[in-house]
Amino acid sequence: MLALHGLGVSRGYAIGRAVVIGAAALEVSHYRIDEEEVEAECARLAAAIRAASDELAQLADHLPPDVPRELGAILQVHSMILADAMISLEPLEIIRSRHYNAEWALTAQGQALAEQFAQMDDEYMRERGGDVRQVIERILHALAEANGRPRGLKGSAIDDHGDPLIVVAHDIAPADMLKLRGARFAAFTTDLGGATSHTAIVARSMGVPAVVALGVARTLLRDGDMVIVDGEAGVLLVNPPPRVVAEYRARQADYARERATLATLRDVPAITLDGVVVSMLANIELPEEAQAALDAGAEGIGLFRSEFLFMGRDGLPGEDEQYEAYASVVRTMAGRPVTIRTLDIGADKTLDGEATVATNPALGLRAIRYCLAHPELFATQLRAILRASAHGPVRILIPMVAHLREARASYAAIAAARQELDVRGQAYGQNIQVGAMVEIPAVAIAIEPFVEAFDFLSIGTNDLIQYTLAIDRADPDVAGLYDSLHPAVLRLVANTINAGSRAGKSVSVCGEMAGDTELTRLLLGLGLTQFSMHPQQLLDVKREILHAHSNALRTKVAAVLNRASEMDLSLLNQ
Numbered sequence: 001m002l003a004l005h006g007l008g009v010s011r012g013y014a015i016g017r018a019v020v021i022g023a024a025a026l027e028v029s030h031y032r033i034d035e036e037e038v039e040a041e042c043a044r045l046a047a048a049i050r051a052a053s054d055e056l057a058q059l060a061d062h063l064p065p066d067v068p069r070e071l072g073a074i075l076q077v078h079s080m081i082l083a084d085a086m087i088s089l090e091p092l093e094i095i096r097s098r099h100y101n102a103e104w105a106l107t108a109q110g111q112a113l114a115e116q117f118a119q120m121d122d123e124y125m126r127e128r129g130g131d132v133r134q135v136i137e138r139i140l141h142a143l144a145e146a147n148g149r150p151r152g153l154k155g156s157a158i159d160d161h162g163d164p165l166i167v168v169a170h171d172i173a174p175a176d177m178l179k180l181r182g183a184r185f186a187a188f189t190t191d192l193g194g195a196t197s198h199t200a201i202v203a204r205s206m207g208v209p210a211v212v213a214l215g216v217a218r219t220l221l222r223d224g225d226m227v228i229v230d231g232e233a234g235v236l237l238v239n240p241p242p243r244v245v246a247e248y249r250a251r252q253a254d255y256a257r258e259r260a261t262l263a264t265l266r267d268v269p270a271i272t273l274d275g276v277v278v279s280m281l282a283n284i285e286l287p288e289e290a291q292a293a294l295d296a297g298a299e300g301i302g303l304f305r306s307e308f309l310f311m312g313r314d315g316l317p318g319e320d321e322q323y324e325a326y327a328s329v330v331r332t333m334a335g336r337p338v339t340i341r342t343l344d345i346g347a348d349k350t351l352d353g354e355a356t357v358a359t360n361p362a363l364g365l366r367a368i369r370y371c372l373a374h375p376e377l378f379a380t381q382l383r384a385i386l387r388a389s390a391h392g393p394v395r396i397l398i399p400m401v402a403h404l405r406e407a408r409a410s411y412a413a414i415a416a417a418r419q420e421l422d423v424r425g426q427a428y429g430q431n432i433q434v435g436a437m438v439e440i441p442a443v444a445i446a447i448e449p450f451v452e453a454f455d456f457l458s459i460g461t462n463d464l465i466q467y468t469l470a471i472d473r474a475d476p477d478v479a480g481l482y483d484s485l486h487p488a489v490l491r492l493v494a495n496t497i498n499a500g501s502r503a504g505k506s507v508s509v510c511g512e513m514a515g516d517t518e519l520t521r522l523l524l525g526l527g528l529t530q531f532s533m534h535p536q537q538l539l540d541v542k543r544e545i546l547h548a549h550s551n552a553l554r555t556k557v558a559a560v561l562n563r564a565s566e567m568d569l570s571l572l573n574q
């Protein structure tokens with residue numbers, strides 16, 4: 001058994017078969033077929049191989065006279081590869097023996113061949129690995145065309161009869177995670193990533209165990225390997241013996257029982273032992289998650305990351321489409337407040353087709369900076385949000401504010417959007433509240449004018465830590481330095497909470513710190529009374545709150561906050 005250690009970023013355990021994917025393979029559907037479908041699936045693959053072969057022949061026959069002669073030679077090599085049994089027969093055997101769908105059989109064979117070619121001594125032969133990959137891609141295109149739909153996971157069906165499937169990837173961009181949402185994988189692992197990378201955040205929102213920062217796991221695993229993902233300990237076990245599988249099945253059952261017990265806290269108000277009332281809010285990425293938030297007892301949405309509506313798709317969503325998405329959340333939350341963050345695009349969250357030239361995108365044209373540089377895009381989103389406020393209480397949250405002039409420009413844009421709606425005869429969002437994310441250290445330090453400028457504040461600890469400690473939150477090489485307990489981080493959080501409380505303005509934490517039960521007592525001790533986190537984490541954190549004594553924690557935290565060293569959490573348990 002191989003045990004690989006990474007960072008557990010989404011709780012729970014999964015036992016299943018690995019689906020090893022590279023970036024391009026993400027677009028390929030993986031599902032198992034029934035015995036009676038085998039011959040039809042083989043015929044489908046054989047037809048695609050013929051189509052690819054015809055296409056190559058056509059290309060070779062109609063080569064313009066001015067193209068280099070090498071191209072003709074390459075096409076010939078590709079035709080030979082295509083005719084070879086390793087491509088024309090082996091994948092059919094995989095369909096018959098493993099009941100994989102055609103695309104999966106082909107990519108599984110491609111992966112095995114890529115590894116064989118990579119190990120060859122002869123450089124010429126090693127390079128042929130690239131040709132094999134190109135030939136396989138040509139057949140995948142032919143399969144997609146024959147299906148009459150673009151390749152993608154959306155249309156895939158995952159094996160319902162056999163073992164659960166577990167994604168093992170080098171890295172998955174947040175936009176690709178969106179494609180995987182519909183595909184019902186039982187767990188995720190990636191070689192890259194950090195605890196607060198957006199990939200980890202999306203995995204948590206999908207409610208499946210996930211381990212990131214595994215280093216080279218993807219290169220060590222093969223499609224179909226039996227694996228266990230331990231999201232608690234951050235471990236990936238490969239080909240475990242039956243004794244270990246049995247132990248993990250027992251852990252899975254215990255975990256399910258623990259969740260069921262927690263569910264009884266759903267409607268219990270979050271009040272500390274000394275009577276401090278705490279608001280339990282949810283973070284969501286897509287409108288469908290609002291129901292999960294309600295099911296977990298959320299008292300509102302503290303952060304709707306609207307950028308996920310814009311990612312992993314062709315073109316931008318228009319005003320009506322956005323309005324429908326926001327309105328559906330507001331309707332689902334039935335009178336509870338919904339905080340919609342305006343487009344926070346940039347760094348690891350990119351729009352399709354938009355390349356960045358920034359050398360350091362985390363410090364570049366992100367979030368409100370991007371929106372102010374694209375006024376029409378911003379205005380469209382603001383109109384959609386204002387319209388959605390007709391269905392219930394909505395708050396607008398502006399990300400990455402660093403300057404007061406950005407606050408002024410945001411208010412001006414909201415006023416202009418309101419005016420445009422007025423002209424249309426739609427008077428919406430007259431008294432809408434506008435807040436700012438506190439995620440740039442400069443704001444948390446010079447906080448007073450921002451408290452004054454905005455109706456409420458939400459501390460984005462993920463970025464606040466990233467920018468305070470100069471740690472890329474998605475980079476596994478520096479994950480060990482990403483530290484929520486650093487005294488500078490805690491003082492910035494305390495400064496923001498205290499300034500809000502002095503001015504009577506509401507302050508929440510919506511970064512991952514809010515959902516970490518190890519930090520609940522610390523945040524209560526810092527005076528926090530509004531927590532916003534993934535629906536999955538709400539009940540765990542509520543349990544901590546119900547057993548805490550807020551005033552005692554405040555005294556303890558105040559006594560150690562100004563120490564130079566990292567916060568010692570054990571002091572809060574004494």
Ligand SMILES: C=C(OP(=O)(O)O)C(=O)O
Nearest residue numbers: 460461462463510511512
């Ligand atoms: C909530 C936050 O924003 P995001 O994780 O979406 O960047 C944060 O930075 O803490």
